[in-house]
Amino acid sequence: MTEVELREAVLTALHRVVPDVGVGTVRTDTDLRAQVDMDSIDFLRFLVAVHEVTGVDVPETDYRQVRTLDGLLAYLLRRIPEPAVVPPRSV
Amino acid sequence: MPSLGADMQSGTLVRWHVHVGDMVHRGDIVAEVETEKGVFDVDSPEEGVVEELLVAEGTRVPVQSPLARFRSSLPEATTRRVSPLARRVAADLGVDLATVRGTGEGGSITRADVERAAHESAPSPAQAPTPVQAPPSAEGAVVETPSSPPTLLPLPSPPLTSPPAHDAAAAMRAAIGAAMSRSKRDIPHYYVSQEMDVSRMMAWLQETNISRPVAERLLPVAVLLSAVARAVGTFPEFNGHYLDGTFHPASAVHLGVAIGLRGGGLIAPALHDAQRLGPAALMTALLDLVARTRGGRLKTSELTDGTLTVTALAEGRVEQLIGVIYPPQVAIIGFGAIAERPWAVDGLLGVRRTVIATLSADHRVSDGHRAALLLDDVQRLLLAPEAL
Numbered sequence: 001m002t003e004v005e006l007r008e009a010v011l012t013a014l015h016r017v018v019p020d021v022g023v024g025t026v027r028t029d030t031d032l033r034a035q036v037d038m039d040s041i042d043f044l045r046f047l048v049a050v051h052e053v054t055g056v057d058v059p060e061t062d063y064r065q066v067r068t069l070d071g072l073l074a075y076l077l078r079r080i081p082e083p084a085v086v087p088p089r090s091v
Numbered sequence: 092m093p094s095l096g097a098d099m100q101s102g103t104l105v106r107w108h109v110h111v112g113d114m115v116h117r118g119d120i121v122a123e124v125e126t127e128k129g130v131f132d133v134d135s136p137e138e139g140v141v142e143e144l145l146v147a148e149g150t151r152v153p154v155q156s157p158l159a160r161f162r163s164s165l166p167e168a169t170t171r172r173v174s175p176l177a178r179r180v181a182a183d184l185g186v187d188l189a190t191v192r193g194t195g196e197g198g199s200i201t202r203a204d205v206e207r208a209a210h211e212s213a214p215s216p217a218q219a220p221t222p223v224q225a226p227p228s229a230e231g232a233v234v235e236t237p238s239s240p241p242t243l244l245p246l247p248s249p250p251l252t253s254p255p256a257h258d259a260a261a262a263m264r265a266a267i268g269a270a271m272s273r274s275k276r277d278i279p280h281y282y283v284s285q286e287m288d289v290s291r292m293m294a295w296l297q298e299t300n301i302s303r304p305v306a307e308r309l310l311p312v313a314v315l316l317s318a319v320a321r322a323v324g325t326f327p328e329f330n331g332h333y334l335d336g337t338f339h340p341a342s343a344v345h346l347g348v349a350i351g352l353r354g355g356g357l358i359a360p361a362l363h364d365a366q367r368l369g370p371a372a373l374m375t376a377l378l379d380l381v382a383r384t385r386g387g388r389l390k391t392s393e394l395t396d397g398t399l400t401v402t403a404l405a406e407g408r409v410e411q412l413i414g415v416i417y418p419p420q421v422a423i424i425g426f427g428a429i430a431e432r433p434w435a436v437d438g439l440l441g442v443r444r445t446v447i448a449t450l451s452a453d454h455r456v457s458d459g460h461r462a463a464l465l466l467d468d469v470q471r472l473l474l475a476p477e478a479l
Binding site for chain 2: 017018019020037039040041042044045047048051057058059060061
């Protein structure tokens, strides 16, 4: 998954949880929950959706690393499971 | 048309999910209705076969208007044959045909079967056997009529015209306002509060969540809900409905949870049988409830069945949340923010994580002493969260 694809996937997950927010307008360098007024239940639903699209589970102990969108994207990029190596097809 | 809020006057039947002749089980979604609070799935409280749909899609009708007529049926009995003689004997002897085992051809019920059943059951004098009225139908099949005949309410008066298009948020706000006004007008509220030590609860949550995948993670509110649902079992005067001057305690705890709607508004759908669910099961049910609330897919039974409500603002810095009772319920429990606070024990000052719980209750049904005992029990349960 490329960085662009990852960003798209995360914003899609965010939109599912807070459909009333224009996710394109969210600032990536400030606290996400405060910006979109997301409570802990919605934040958990967001993390579940992020896990569904990236395979990455963010434990409670790492929450402070993912407070901003930038932080979350960087965290996910470091942890996305490596794709299986696909052997080249013989022509 | 179910009443989905104290103030609701009417609703619109948006869509039918069943047709005449369909077999419906308890809990099946039969229709969608729309009110100022949104669209809800009507789940059937009855089991039976749809005989007639009384309201056309898109029609607005007053609350309590009948929407459909069901014919009650017993799955096993509907197609068994009963000979006219057996039927007459059953009526004479007061035998419920539904309980008779048929030994005739194809399981059909004979006179001998009825006489045997009468001999075996031998009801005590106190029990009045309910004679089955089985109107002869073309196939001779057994159709059980319930002991109290279904009330066939008259067809609704001409449907109300739909209101002009208006701001949905304003309508929701008006509905909440009406319900809360009515509550304050009719219910003599009294209030008790208690600060509760939840340090152990939070430590237990942190520890259990380490080994839980994100989809199974527990939030503090799940533990609070579980403790309330368990505690109120011993205090029936806080769990049930007050209707027409009489309090009806409920045997189960259908716990309403106040959920804020994005864009404003509040709704409190119920988690059924919460007394049977521990924190993990309640968390799963709560996530589903929140998702369906946000997505506009609640069931009407979730709005009508609540026996007690919890409202919580576990985040932020609000110290106490003192709720307004949702009629016809008789109590509401509020939780403020969980925070580190000074806590005195044996003359020494320490710091604990605490939450302030409030209980607003109906003084026609309960009083402060019992309210205090209920909150005491909630605190006791929160001190041993692993046992919930």
